[in-house]
Amino acid sequence: MLDEEPPYDPEYDDVPPDLGADVPPAPEPSAPRARAVTGPAPTPLDVLRTVFGYDSFRGDQAEIIDTVVRGGDALVLMPTGGGKSLCYQVPALVRPGTGVVVSPLIALMQDQVDALSALGVRAGFLNSTQDGVERRRVEGAFLAGELDLLYLAPERLRVPSTLDLLERGEISVFAIDEAHCVSQWGHDFRPEYLQLSLLHERWPQVPRIALTATATAATRAEIAQRLDLADARHFVASFDRPNIQYRIVPKDNPRAQLLELLRTEHAGDSGIVYCLSRASVETTAQHLSDHGIPALPYHAGLDRSVRAANQSRFLREDGLVMVATIAFGMGIDKPDVRFVAHLDLPKSVEGYYQETGRAGRDGLPATAWLAYGLQDVVQQRRMIDTSDGDAAHRRRLGAHLDAMLALCETVDCRRQQVLAYFGQDGGEPCGNCDTCLQPPESWDGLVPAQKLLSTVVRLERERGQRYGAGHLVDILLGKTTPRITQLGHASLSVFGIGTELSEAQWRGVVRQLLAQGLLAVDGDGYGTLRLSPTSAEVLSGARPVRLRREAAAAPRAPRSGRRTASAGAPELDAATTDVFERLRAWRAATAKEQGVPAYVVFHDATLREIATRRPSSLEALGSVAGVGVTKLERYGPGLLEALAA
Structure with a gap:
């Protein structure tokens, strides 16, 4: 079963048991804990040094924080590990009142609060995991001014009692974390985020800061429009994560390839392996465990208690591998994830970038590894063709997939292509991705493409039939399989005309033609192939076809040779x-x-x-x-x- 549902359902949905109830009377406040920074009006730099232990801000952090401290709104795009949380935590400690953080990640709120408490910051959360006594304790602390930060899920703001509670306290700043969830066509779409414009309507004097790690210019505009942030300052940090080595390899027994990667480069490391289906998650986790690598599964079909226990172990123990669907990972603050591996093709560059960004948050060398093959393309094309939604929606999905396929098939620096997708100049080739470490060759694939497309034409015109890639390749190679003999396909004029390429090379041709839109997947649900609107240009010779030659072996840099984030x-x-x-x-x-x-x-x-x-x-x-x-x-x-x- 594929995890098509948003990754918060049912893991993170916050359905309050006291929906619509009045706020209980606040208990007598306990003696307030000493603030991390005492004295009148600490400066942001005071807070940074005293609370967090750093001497200076990075990149745009100082300007973002100054904007919010002065009462302005901000929309912040900053890569995972870039220090987004400081952009709202510091203003919450500088401005009077409590910073309210709207986050979809209720499963991680306890860890977020624990991390802040270790710094001396007074933090709490309200969500459906708490009993009435604990909720009343946190509510009382908020009303008594004893909290620096309060975490809420967006669903909490549907509850009248929560809005009444916030009205009765003093709020320093509203932080909307994971703001890309408001994007209607994002894979993390969260309908509750659409209601967050009410924050500006009810508390117009309180500054708001919306933060996300992943958004194109179009998504940024959508976030600003839906959250009523038209007048907010936009801050877009560099998306470059130079400590991550991006590698995409041809899929050939992917579990064996993954095992080789972990044994030779990441023995004893913590990491995340993403799979498309729940069944694949469980079998892959078992496969790794059977071969001596401690691995845990995580997907939306597991019992909530199992998910919580597995997530807790991953966060608290060293050397564990989490095998998961996209239901896992957003908001994970584990800094020492040394690798993120994909056994299936992500649906978009945004998703790929966000998931790979969970590696190397500490700035030390990390690997983003993806195994990619023909079946991935066929499956993704078929899913788009049969998806719900109108034609415009399917076109958007297709555009996302096309960009992801272009990244997989590029002969240029992968980091440059990722940065260009987000509208940023990648500068010189990075020297730390597979295409830089072992530059691939391109070759003239016009004749093989014509042979393949001619085979599709012959089968459809002469026999009225369509077939999948395997059968087409068998015909081109002249294989007398029982199926070809039974169907009489050895009599076709194209039978045996492709013996200059191997079976693996022909499958690469099929994959790349699908990626370039020169061949299409039929919508019959069986993955059969048909001509695309541009196939005729190839058959006539009017359109050149350049193909990527597969490397004999995937490049592997020794751990000591990888480029690090800094000296x-x-x-x-x-x-x-x-x-x-x-x-x-x-x-x-x-x-x-x-x-x-x-x-x-x-x-x-x-x-x-x-x-x-x-x-x-x-x-x-x-x-x-x-x-x-x-x-x-x-x-x-x-x-x-x-x-x-």
Whole structure:
């Protein structure tokens, strides 16, 4: 079964048990926790240094934060790992009141709150996982001004009692996370996001910031229109993730190919494997487990408790592989995902970019790997032809697929093509994707294309029949299979005229003609092939056909040879690696004791810097990036003890 439903249903839908109920009386507020930054009106840089432990903002962060702190609206596009959350967390800590974060990810709210609490930020959430006592405690803290940030699912804003609660408190900023969910034709479409324009109507004085990692110019315009952000400033950061190596390989026993990738390049690493169907998720997870790689399944058909347990293990344990449909991944804040692999073709470049962006959030080297073959193209074309919706909708789906196929078949730098899709100049070839590391050749495929299309014509005109790629290739190769003999196809004039190419090469020709729209998939549900409107131009010789020659083997760069995001992440020597692993063990034990993911304690990048600098005092430790005041007080003594062991 394919996961065609949005990835939040039923994982993330927030159906409040108290729909329409009055807000219960707020309990007597407990003594407020000390704010992470005390004193009057801290500056954004004060908050960044004291709470988050960093000395300077990156890219557009400072300008975005200044816009919101001054009361302006902002629409922010920033790649995964680019620091989007700081763009609303810092204003919420600077402006008076509580920052309200609208997020579809109720399954992750507890982890988000835990991560903020570890920084000394007073955070809470309201969703359907809580009982009445816990909800009233959070509501009371909000009304008493004891929360810096409050997380809500968009469905919560349909509840009159929630709107009444917000009216009674002081709100510093509204943050609309994963704002691409408002896009009508996005694969993450969330109808509840269409109602979020009410935030501006009811609280016109409160600034709003909408954030997403993935959107074309058209999607940005749609987000601004649907969320009533016409006057918002737009900030579009670079989509480049230079630490990710993009690789697309011809599909040939994809599970064996995946196993080879994990064993040779990512042994012991955490990663995500995406499959199109639920059945494929479960069989792939079992296949990896059977071959000694710890893997867990995740899809919408699993019981909610199983999904929650698997997600929790993935976030909290090192070296686990999550095999999932697109129902998994958005909002996952695990920084040390070292690879994202696709065993099936994504439906769009947006989806592909968003999913691969979950790798390497810490800026260290990571791999985005996709196995792609003829059947992917046939299946996706057939799904579009038989999809619900009008012709315009199918054309949009087709345009998304065409862009994805163009990325798969390009002979140019893949990173340049991804950036160009989002309207950005990729500059020089990146030197860190498969087409840069092992440039493919192109060749004149006009004659093979004419032979293939002529075979389609002969079968349809002479026999009134259509067939799939396998049968067409058998005819071209002159194979006397039982089926060809039974159907009498050995008498066709095209029988055996294609022996200059191998079966694999012919399947590549079929795939690339489908990708270029020079051949089409019939809508009969069987994947049979037919001529497209442009096939006649090829048959007449009026249209040239350039094809990508398949590489004999997929390029593989050694881990030490991959380009990193910055000079701040060099390879560690043996002694420093030993210290780093000791610190990771300390972190794992600390995180387990506190019941939080390891990255909530410290990110790998922070531990790498500590292992390299080896501070011997709290003062020296406090100068390491990512070590704020609260983390220094909470974890500093234990970390220094582990470092000196």
